[in-house]
Structure formats: structure tokens, C-alpha cells
């Protein structure tokens with residue numbers, strides 16, 4: 001992508017309403033556009049990051065053989081009445097009416113809809129167990145949307161649902177999903193810790209939150225200094241010593257990036273999901289649900305990975321992996337040469353399948369280009385300038401490091417490969 005053609009809106013100043021670092025940098029870097037509180041568009045730079053995170057998640061699900069489906073955003077209110085959540089879900093549940101007065105709900109989560117499908121699908125043991133997954137919009141009438149992408153009124157979640165014939169099966173599915181989530185967070189670059197939590201609104205039996213320690217986080221976890229055992233503050237309240245090793249427990253701020261619930265039979269009871277054994281006896285299906293908020297994951301990466309100059313994206317989730325900068329020169333012939341060599345490098349990178357943003361813009365100072373590159377935070381910066389060309393070289397710098405390296409142009413493709 002040529003930066004001269006990039007559809008973006010870079011801000012020079014930090015918007016006043018943005019108090020979280022991720023919010024400030026996403027707005028300033030032109031990743032998102034704000035319509036109103038809790039409502040944003042992902043601009044092309046932001047959408048590229050979003051897609052990378054989505055693909056990392058999808059890849060792990062594919063590897064585990066979990067199928068993907070897509071349920072609607074509009075739900076008949078009737079389904080939510082069956083489970084009782086039409087009344088109990090609270091003011092966050094967005095209720096609407098059609099022109100003919102049909103009551104509907106905007107999806108806050110999809111237990112009711114997946115349960116409706118399962119009730120019509122599961123008949124015998126042979127259809128179990130299964131886990132299905134989707135990436136779909138969720139809507140919440142938040143009282144206090146804040147933090148940019150951290151707490152939105154509309155966002156996209158990866159939400160998976162497991163169905164098993166008994167509790168033992170549910171435990172297996174639950175463990176499988178915890179394992180998948182650990183791989184996903186490792187690949188995304190988020191050091192998320194599974195923390196035992198209470199089930200709350202979902203009304204299940206057992207649950208884990210995946211927490212990322214961050215000073216800006218609004219959740220708290222209690223963590224053992226010695227062995228790293230972590231628990232939710234509700235569960236660990238009053239405990240001064242670690243239940244695992246007796247070590248000292250401390251409270252840390254954190255951001256919740258995923259949740260896994262053992263739902264048990266709450267929804268299968270309400271929605272009549274059961275399987276018949278050979279004697280014709282009915283057994284309720286055991287359900288679990290598992291979700292990652294994608295925009296929040298994106299913002300959390302920034303909360304823990306930035307410096308005074310901007311974002312520091314991990315290699316796998318940056319909007320591009322390489323940022324190629326052609327630095328201007330007042331000498332026309334030199335600029336022509338810089339442009340020509342940069343253009344060739346850009347074409348070669350594209351041909352080799354390397355995603356690259358090429359700052360080909362004229363009339364911008366080196367200082368401006370460097371500042372914007374730091375703000376956007378693409379992991380590898382490659383500079384072509386009058387100075388580097390004197391040595392037939394390009395300059396390479398990782399966003400997360402200070403040191404720069406000159407590399408002869410002829411060795412550049414093979415050297416770059418070692419960095420990707």
C-alpha cells in the first residue's frame with residue numbers, strides 16, 4: 001500500500017475525551033473514527049489489525065476442527081423470554097420493536113440463538129459433542145462506554161459454544177477451549193492469564209476470565225508473587241496467602257480479554273436441548289460458551305505495548321509488517337534516485353508476499369515521516385535516503401528497539417527474511 005493513497009485521518013493533537021493511551025493512539029494514528037460515545041468506525045489501518053487478529057483466532061479454531069457459522073444480530077424477543085434473560089439481562093440488553101410491533105432484541109450474546117438451533121438439531125448421542133464458533137456483532141446499551149475500543153456499545157466478538165452429553169464431556173471441551181485460547185493469546189502477543197471467576201450474568205457454574213495485567217485496566221486480579229497463581233478478587237477476597245504455595249498475594253489492575261463459562265444445563269433446560277439414549281431416556285445437554293472481544297483485544301495490545309512516540313505492534317498483528325520510507329531530498333536528481341530505488345524495493349516486497357506500507361509522499365520532512373512511522377507503530381522500518389544510498393544501503397530499524405542497522409541493498413531481501 002502506498003501511503004499517498006492510504007485512506008486515513010491522522011490527528012495532530014490528542015482529543016480531549018481520550019484518557020486511555022490506546023484510545024489516544026488509535027485516534028491520532030488514524031486507525032479509528034469516532035461517531036459518538038462507544039461507536040466507532042475501523043478505518044483501513046485499524047481494519048487491517050482487526051483482520052489479522054481475526055485470522056489468528058480463526059486459524060487456531062480451524063486447526064482444532066471447530067466449524068464456523070454466523071447467527072443473526074436480530075433475535076426474536078421470544079427466545080430471550082424462554083431463558084428469562086429478557087427481564088434479567090439488565091438495561092444493557094437492547095430491546096426494539098418492528099413496524100408491526102414484534103418485539104426483538106439486538107444480540108448482546110448468542111446463547112439463546114445457538115440453543116434454539118441445537119434444540120432442533122440434537123437428537124441422539126451421535127450428534128455430540130460439538131463446538132461451533134462465529135465472529136459476529138454484539139450490541140450493548142452501555143451506561144458508560146469508554147476507553148475508545150475498550151468498552152463499546154457495538155463490537156465484534158469471537159464467540160464459541162460447546163455441547164456435550166455429560167459433565168465430564170463439558171470439562172473436556174472447556175479444557176480444550178482454554179488450551180486454544182492460550183495459543184491464540186500467545187500468537188496475538190497478549191500475555192493473558194486464565195483467572196478463576198464467578199459466573200455472573202451467564203448463570204453458569206464455573207468460569208475463567210483471561211486477564212492481561214495493565215496499570216490502566218479497570219478490573220483487578222489477585223496474583224501470587226511466588227508461583228503466579230491468579231484469581232478474581234471476588235473469589236480471592238480476604239485471602240492473604242496463596243492457596244497453592246502459601247506465597248504473598250498482591251492485587252494488580254488488569255483488562256479482561258476473554259471469558260469462558262461452563263453453562264451446564266441452564267440453557268438446555270430452558271430451551272429443551274436433550275439427547276435420547278438407547279432406552280429412550282432423555283438427558284439434558286451440557287453447554288459452555290467462550291468469547292474474545294476483538295476490538296478490546298486490539299486496544300489492550302496498545303495499552304501494554306507503546307512508548308511516548310506511539311504504538312509498538314507485535315509482528316503478527318501490525319497493520320503491515322514493513323514500513324518503507326523514502327526520505328525526500330532538495331536535490332531533484334537525488335530524490336529521483338531515492339524514488340526509483342524505493343519503488344523497486346516496494347514492488348519486490350509485494351511480489352515476495354510481504355505486506356508493506358510505502359511512504360512515497362513528497363514534500364514531507366524526514367522528521368514528519370519518522371514521527372508518523374513511530375505513531376503508527378509498524379514493526380519494521382526501512383529507510384531509503386540520500387545518506388543510505390551513498391553506501392548502496394537501506395537503514396533498518398525495529399520499532400521496539402533503538403538500534404539502527406545499515407544493510408547493503410543486495411543483501412536486503414535475505415536479511416529482511418530473518419526478521420519476519
Ligand SMILES: [Zn+2]
Nearest residue numbers: 224227242245
Ligand atoms: Zn503461589
